[in-house]
Amino acid sequence: MKITISKLLILFFITIAFIPHKTEIKKTEEQIVDEIIEKEKPEYHLVTATTYSITEEETDSTPLLTASGYKLDSINPKKDKVIAVSRDLKRKLKFGERVRIKGAGKLDGIYYVRDLMNKRFRNKIDILINPDDDGNKFTKVKLYPINKILN
Numbered sequence: 001m002k003i004t005i006s007k008l009l010i011l012f013f014i015t016i017a018f019i020p021h022k023t024e025i026k027k028t029e030e031q032i033v034d035e036i037i038e039k040e041k042p043e044y045h046l047v048t049a050t051t052y053s054i055t056e057e058e059t060d061s062t063p064l065l066t067a068s069g070y071k072l073d074s075i076n077p078k079k080d081k082v083i084a085v086s087r088d089l090k091r092k093l094k095f096g097e098r099v100r101i102k103g104a105g106k107l108d109g110i111y112y113v114r115d116l117m118n119k120r121f122r123n124k125i126d127i128l129i130n131p132d133d134d135g136n137k138f139t140k141v142k143l144y145p146i147n148k149i150l151n
Contacts, residue, residue, distance in 0.1 A: 030110055033100050036149050043148075045089060048124045049104050049141040052084065053077070053131040067116035068095035077128055084115030084126040093145060100144040101127070107136070110146065 027035075036042070054063040054077050064072045072080055083101070085093055090113075093099065097113045107127050117126055125143060129135065 030100070033110065033144070033146055033149060037100070037102075037144060040149070042144060044145075045092070045123070045143040047089070047141050047143050049101065049107070049136075049138040050124065050126050051107070051129045051133070051135040051137075052126040053129055053133070053135075055131060066114045068114045070095075070112075070114040072128070076130060078130045078133065080114075080128065081109065081111045082114045082128040083111045084117045084128070085113055086117045086121040086124045087119055088122050089125070089143075090116055098146040100146055100149070101125075101141060102144070103141040104138045105136070107138075 052058045054072060054074070056063055064074055064077075066072065066082060067084070070080075070082070072082065083099065093113045095113055098110055099113060100110055102108055104127065107129075111127065115126070115128070117124060125141070
């Protein structure tokens with residue numbers, strides 16, 4: 001019986017296909033938090049979310065400096081993953097605290113509480129976007145405090 005190289009290669013690839021491979025898939029922090037949320041069903045805040053950018057019309061006279069004193073990137077402020085919270089939520093969340101936002105479409109993710117909204121707003125968050133991004137409004141957004149989830 002003659003075994004050709006092509007037959008050997010086919011046999012080799014078939015053998016490899018059935019050998020269990022140990023592949024390590026690294027999960028993102030967001031995936032880990034989502035698994036915990038799904039499993040443990042922690043408390044969350046149901047809020048309205050809007051967007052804002054670093055213009056004086058939407059902030060104050062120092063648009064690159066948040067209420068917590070955090071300095072924003074002037075070229076790409078969205079990369080800082082910052083949210084502003086209404087003052088009623090500020091009593092429950094601390095500056096620098098990380099939160100998981102779900103229900104805001106492409107803006108879902110993990111953010112830092114670093115800014116404060118005008119006192120006229122209640123139960124609301126503002127997600128920082130870049131000036132050339134389109135603004136949005138979302139209702140019934142779930143806001144999970146990550147520090148409480150991971151502890």
